[in-house]
Amino acid sequence: MTIMKTVGRTVIAALAFALSLGFTLVSVSASTPDNVLVVGQIAEPKSLDPATVTAVNDFRILMNMYDGLVRYKDGTLEVEPALAESWKISADGTVYTFTLRSGITFHDGTAVDAEAVKFNFDRMLDESHPQHDTGPFPLSFFFSAIEDVKVIDGSTVEFTLNAPYAPFLSNLAYPTGLIASPTAIRKSGKDFGRNPVGSGAFRFDSWKANEAVVVSRNDDYWDGKPGSEAIVFRPITDGNTRVAEMLSGGIDMMVEVPPVSLSKFSGSDFSVVEQAGPHVWFLILNAKEGPFANKLVRQAANYAINKKAIVEDVLEGTAAIAAGPTPPAFAWAYNESLEPYPYDPAKARALLQEAGVSSAKLTFYVTQGGSGMLDPVAMGTAIQADLAAVGFDVEIKTFEWNAFLGEVNPGLEGKADMAEMAWMTNDPDTLPYLALRTGAWPDKGGFNSGYYSNPKVDSLLESARSSTDQAERARLYQEMQTIVQDDAPWVFVANWKQNAVTSDRVQNFSLQPSFFLLLKDVKKN
Amino acid sequence: MGRYILFRAAASVPVLLGITIIVFFILSMIPGDPATAILGSYATPENVARLNAQLGLDRPLVQRYFIWLGNLLHGDLGRSFSLNRPVIDEILERFNATVILSGLAFLICSVFGVAAGVISAIRQYGVLDKLITLTVLIGISVPSFFLGMMMILYFAVSLRWFPVSGMYALYGGGDLPDLISHLVMPATALAVVATGVVARMSRSAMLEVLRLDFIRTARAKGVRESRVVLRHALRHAIVSILPILGLQAGFVLSGAVYIEIVFQWPGIGRMLVDAILTRDIMLVQGGVLFVAACYVLFNIVVDVAQIWLDPRLGR
Numbered sequence: 001m002t003i004m005k006t007v008g009r010t011v012i013a014a015l016a017f018a019l020s021l022g023f024t025l026v027s028v029s030a031s032t033p034d035n036v037l038v039v040g041q042i043a044e045p046k047s048l049d050p051a052t053v054t055a056v057n058d059f060r061i062l063m064n065m066y067d068g069l070v071r072y073k074d075g076t077l078e079v080e081p082a083l084a085e086s087w088k089i090s091a092d093g094t095v096y097t098f099t100l101r102s103g104i105t106f107h108d109g110t111a112v113d114a115e116a117v118k119f120n121f122d123r124m125l126d127e128s129h130p131q132h133d134t135g136p137f138p139l140s141f142f143f144s145a146i147e148d149v150k151v152i153d154g155s156t157v158e159f160t161l162n163a164p165y166a167p168f169l170s171n172l173a174y175p176t177g178l179i180a181s182p183t184a185i186r187k188s189g190k191d192f193g194r195n196p197v198g199s200g201a202f203r204f205d206s207w208k209a210n211e212a213v214v215v216s217r218n219d220d221y222w223d224g225k226p227g228s229e230a231i232v233f234r235p236i237t238d239g240n241t242r243v244a245e246m247l248s249g250g251i252d253m254m255v256e257v258p259p260v261s262l263s264k265f266s267g268s269d270f271s272v273v274e275q276a277g278p279h280v281w282f283l284i285l286n287a288k289e290g291p292f293a294n295k296l297v298r299q300a301a302n303y304a305i306n307k308k309a310i311v312e313d314v315l316e317g318t319a320a321i322a323a324g325p326t327p328p329a330f331a332w333a334y335n336e337s338l339e340p341y342p343y344d345p346a347k348a349r350a351l352l353q354e355a356g357v358s359s360a361k362l363t364f365y366v367t368q369g370g371s372g373m374l375d376p377v378a379m380g381t382a383i384q385a386d387l388a389a390v391g392f393d394v395e396i397k398t399f400e401w402n403a404f405l406g407e408v409n410p411g412l413e414g415k416a417d418m419a420e421m422a423w424m425t426n427d428p429d430t431l432p433y434l435a436l437r438t439g440a441w442p443d444k445g446g447f448n449s450g451y452y453s454n455p456k457v458d459s460l461l462e463s464a465r466s467s468t469d470q471a472e473r474a475r476l477y478q479e480m481q482t483i484v485q486d487d488a489p490w491v492f493v494a495n496w497k498q499n500a501v502t503s504d505r506v507q508n509f510s511l512q513p514s515f516f517l518l519l520k521d522v523k524k525n
Numbered sequence: 526m527g528r529y530i531l532f533r534a535a536a537s538v539p540v541l542l543g544i545t546i547i548v549f550f551i552l553s554m555i556p557g558d559p560a561t562a563i564l565g566s567y568a569t570p571e572n573v574a575r576l577n578a579q580l581g582l583d584r585p586l587v588q589r590y591f592i593w594l595g596n597l598l599h600g601d602l603g604r605s606f607s608l609n610r611p612v613i614d615e616i617l618e619r620f621n622a623t624v625i626l627s628g629l630a631f632l633i634c635s636v637f638g639v640a641a642g643v644i645s646a647i648r649q650y651g652v653l654d655k656l657i658t659l660t661v662l663i664g665i666s667v668p669s670f671f672l673g674m675m676m677i678l679y680f681a682v683s684l685r686w687f688p689v690s691g692m693y694a695l696y697g698g699g700d701l702p703d704l705i706s707h708l709v710m711p712a713t714a715l716a717v718v719a720t721g722v723v724a725r726m727s728r729s730a731m732l733e734v735l736r737l738d739f740i741r742t743a744r745a746k747g748v749r750e751s752r753v754v755l756r757h758a759l760r761h762a763i764v765s766i767l768p769i770l771g772l773q774a775g776f777v778l779s780g781a782v783y784i785e786i787v788f789q790w791p792g793i794g795r796m797l798v799d800a801i802l803t804r805d806i807m808l809v810q811g812g813v814l815f816v817a818a819c820y821v822l823f824n825i826v827v828d829v830a831q832i833w834l835d836p837r838l839g840r
Contacts, residue, residue: 033696044799047609054565136579138564141572193609209618210791212695232695236789237799244677245689371565402557402804409561409568434569445571 032252035229037506037524039517040242040254044210044235047193050178051124051137055371056424059175060255060517061233065215066178066198069098069117070169072514077278077330077426079169083112083179083199093164093468100155104222106181107203114157118149119182121159131182134190142171164466166473167427174426175516201226201520210235227508227523246270246501252524253502253509255517259316259375265501274497275511278329279372280322280431281422283383283491286412288451291362291392296355298488301418302341304348304390305383311494314378319494324485325436326428326477327495329513332470333428335478338485340492348390361393365408365419370401372422374496380420383491411442411449419449422496424515428477433461436484452489530829537821544817545597545810549590552806558582559606559804580606593810602814603807607800612811615796620815622692623792625704626785627777629712634719634773639759639766641720642727646735647754657724665721669780673714673787680710690789711788715780719773726769730762737761764835771827775820 032038045058050066053059071082081087084098104112123131124140145165150158161168171177184197196204201223202215216230234251236242239258245251247264257265257272265272285292285301292298307321320328323338352358366380367373377398384394397416399407408419423431433440438453440446457480464476485492500517502509507523560576561568577583584592596603602612641661645654681689687710693699694707734740735758743753782794789795793812800808832838 036696038695046607049609052609054563054567136563136576138560138572138576139567141567190604191610208791209615210622210789210795211692214695234691234695234789236690237795238786238789240674241677241690241787241789244682248682248685248689250689250691400557402562402802403555405561405565405568406556406558410570442570445569447569 032232032249035524036232037228037230037253037519037522038232038234038251039519040236040245040251041233042235042239042242042256043237045207045213045233048196048204048207048213049134049193050175050180050198051120051140052135052193053175054138056515059515061213061215062175062178062198063200063516064202064231064519065196065200065204066175066180067104067112067200068172068174068177068179069100070173070177072170072173072512072516074518075510075512076332077170077513078332079173082173083117089468093166093466094161096159096161096168097152098157098159100157101222102155104199105220106184106197106199107218108181108184108197110181110183111154112179112199113154114151115154116182117157117179118151119185120179121146121149123185124176131185131189134185134192137176139174139176142174142176164468166465166467167429170427173514202231205230221520223520226520228519231519246503249503252506253500255498255500257499257501259318262316262318262499269504270501271504271506273500273502273509273511274318275499275513276320276327276329276495276497277424277513277515278327278426279422279424279496279498279515280325280327280492281319281372281374281379281420281494281496282322282325283493284408284412284419284421284450285489285491286417286450287453287489288413290417291355291357291360292417292450294355294357295487296351297357297360298491299341299486300348300351300355300390301387301392302488302491303344303351304392305386305491305493306343307340307493308343310379310382314375314382315494318499319374319496322492322495324481324492325432325490326481329495330428330477333474333477335481338481341485341488345386345390352391359391359393362387362395362417363415364394364396365404365412365416366396366398367401367404367420368398370404370422372424372496373401373420374422374494376420379493383493408449409442409447411451413451418491421449421490426514428473429461429465432457432477432480432484433465436489437461450489452487454483454487457483457487526829526832529832530825533825533828537818537825540821541814541817545594545814546590548810548813549593549806550586552801552804552809553586555804557804559806562803562805563607593807597814602811605800605805605808607803607805608808612807615808616793616811616815619791619793619796622790623778623781623785623794626708626711626715626790626792627774627781629708630715630719630777630781631770631774633712633716634723634777635770637716638720638723638773639727639763641724642766643731643754643759645724645728646731649732654728658728661721661724664717665725667717669714669718670783670787672717673711673784676710676714677787690787692791711784711790714787715777715784718780719776722776723766723769723773727762727766730765731758733765734758734762760834764831764838767827767831767834771824774823774827778816778820 043057045061047053050062067083069084070079073080085101087098089096122129124137145161146159147162148160152158181197185192188195201218201221203218205214205216207213213233217226242254243261246254285298287293311319311321321340323340326334328334367376380396384396387394425431435447436452437458440448441451460476460480464473467473498511498515500511505525509522560573564572605612641657645657648654677689680686688707692707694703740758743757785792785795797812
């Protein structure tokens with residue numbers, strides 16, 4: 001019996017220890033400290049060197065630590081002055097002269113001057129630059145039009161382009177164009193991404209791997225004092241864990257709320273913020289071979305798919321129906337008169353009959369998930385069912401994201417009739433230029449994986465790219481959208497609305513159409 | 526004994542080398558490459574080729590492996606493509622967290638598993654035995670990530686006893702009680718299955734020993750029952766329980782991967798998953814090598830302990 005007593009006593013002691021531990025922790029409240037904003041991010045940042053990163057997740061931190069020459073005006077995708085207070089564009093559209101705001105310093109005290117601006121672009125573009133080895137710079141092609149950056153005087157810097165390139169200004173507003181401290185880059189070299197120094201509203205404090213990036217207020221910020229003392233960016237990869245942290249008060253704000261969890265935040269303790277962004281989710285149709293080589297069949301696919309059901313039921317209202325290739329978030333370039341293809345299976349069947357196509361067999365590439373892909377498997381299945389209803393026999397092939405890109409980017413020829421795809425861009429030029437031109441077929445180094453080709457669209461895009469007049473560009477893009485919608489090289493499915501949840505203590509927060517997270521004016525009570 | 530340890534250490538070198546070869550070539554064979562992963566939407570063939578050249582990935586596979594191996598011999602694990610920092614820095618920063626988490630989980634499964642096994646064995650077919658067997662069965666059957674999520678919902682969101690995730694409080698934390706409050710849930714979730722396995726194995730090992738003659742002799746001599754069980758039987762049974770514990774160490778280390786994701790524990794498992802998704806071959810290689818080395822080391826310790834407990838095995 002003694003043995004039982006001994007063991008029993010041990011077990012009871014262990015239980016008592018565990019319970020007492022539990023109860024002492026009751027007092028440990030999960031609430032976050034005052035004046036410090038804790039943000040639940042979707043992943044660990046790769047680096048905090050703006051020239052080296054590609055993910056929106058990293059941009060969300062960077063935009064609060066750095067400034068660019070220009071930035072997007074609040075609530076729009078139009079550029080306005082930032083570090084540069086003004087600029088002039090030469091009549092031929094190839095020389096941009098920026099005048100910098102005076103008296104601005106990086107967080108390390110060095111001046112944000114013309115030399116610093118030149119240093120940043122030379123580092124990315126000039127392979128003989130001493131700090132070029134701090135790369136690679138995957139998005140440097142945003143600036144491949146730059147031929148030369150010249151320092152005119154301390155506060156004037158001149159960019160010469162090899163050809164007129166209208167998206168140049170909005171590319172400067174993109175994180176790749178953010179200006180970092182040359183002194184700090186020289187000092188830290190390859191490790192600058194872990195020891196970042198910018199001139200933004202918040203200065204870098206610390207980065208603990210997979211725990212948090214902490215930034216603190218830059219009291220001398222040129223554009224007014226930031227609202228919070230510090231911001232903590234916590235990477236919480238698992239969506240359910242992120243929701244649990246939000247519910248328990250461990251974070252003040254989270255981005256990318258899983259659609260199914262939105263209802264948990266309907267109470268007065270939280271507010272849900274939504275913003276449509278420069279995102280479009282579409283199906284690439286193989287216009288080179290197979291049934292989709294016929295325009296009528298491509299249009300039939302657009303009519304056959306119930307986009308409303310996808311957006312409302314699969315995506316729980318976190319996206320809007322897409323009408324054409326350009327997302328409405330590019331308000332100035334968007335063609336308001338476009339109406340989405342209505343859901344009309346009868347019309348689809350009629351078109352198929354007219355095209356002489358019956359019971360076509362299709363191969364459909366679907367990914368398990370990826371940047372901007374929303375809920376690709378469920379969406380793919382819904383699309384398969386809708387197409388089956390009008391007589392297509394659709395076979396789905398599913399790939400992991402990187403494998404998927406490896407299959408789709410080189411082109412669908414000989415492999416598939418359709419593939420899912422989604423893009424988020426910063427300029428109305430980017431996606432059509434890289435994915436709809438004849439010159440962007442995969443063998444020519446572009447993303448036109450469905451081999452769409454329309455000389456009119458090609459020339460509209462070329463003209464829009466070389467015009468520096470925004471009204472003129474808008475007219476060209478709008479015409480392009482009308483043609484592309486009718487040609488239907490894609491099935492236009494959805495424009496994602498980014499969402500975020502904040503606790504009731506957070507004020508002054510709004511999401512931007514750029515999908516950046518700008519937290520300068522956000523306050524926590 | 527010294528020679529045995531030396532022999533085992535030497536024998537582990539080809540094991541580790543083999544692991545690096547397998548990992549390196551498997552990662553190269555799966556579709557997708559680091560440049561595509563980094564560039565995402567912008568992975569034009571031109572951009573991919575340019576980035577591959579910058580990353581040194583345009584060289585032949587075998588050459589790349591030997592470059593990696595050569596650097597390893599100089600203690601250099603290379604640079605992570607995706608994190609743009611030395612692999613060794615990332616591993617060292619993450620490794621502590623994994624050791625703490627799986628260490629505690631291992632401790633829990635060893636202590637509670639063996640204790641439950643012993644109690645079950647000496648109360649064979651009793652109420653307590655049945656109760657433990659049932660609990661163990663449930664424990665083995667529940668996937669640990671599911672258990673982890675349920676624990677978060679109940680203990681962290683509803684009761685607010687423990688923080689949901691992370692390793693330390695962001696402000697005002699960093700001390701031992703803070704660490705423990707973050708550690709209790711993930712360590713428990715991670716330990717449950719292993720505890721069940723250890724309990725089952727301990728029970729049968731004990732049952733076998735308790736039937737042996739020397740136990741009967743001990744009891745006949747009038748040795749106290751607690752002494753019979755703990756000193757005579759358990760000491761004997763532990764020799765066959767030890768290898769199970771060694772296996773569970775590996776199980777706990779690999780289970781840490783999903784537990785770290787659920788609880789956002791800043792450990793090496795989470796790092797490996799991210800590294801595989803971004804095809805960050807350097808980071809995967811470094812991480813796997815490190816984990817494998819730990820596993821091999823731990824098994825050597827277990828084997829040595831076994832010989833120490835039962836010198837017959839060493840001969």
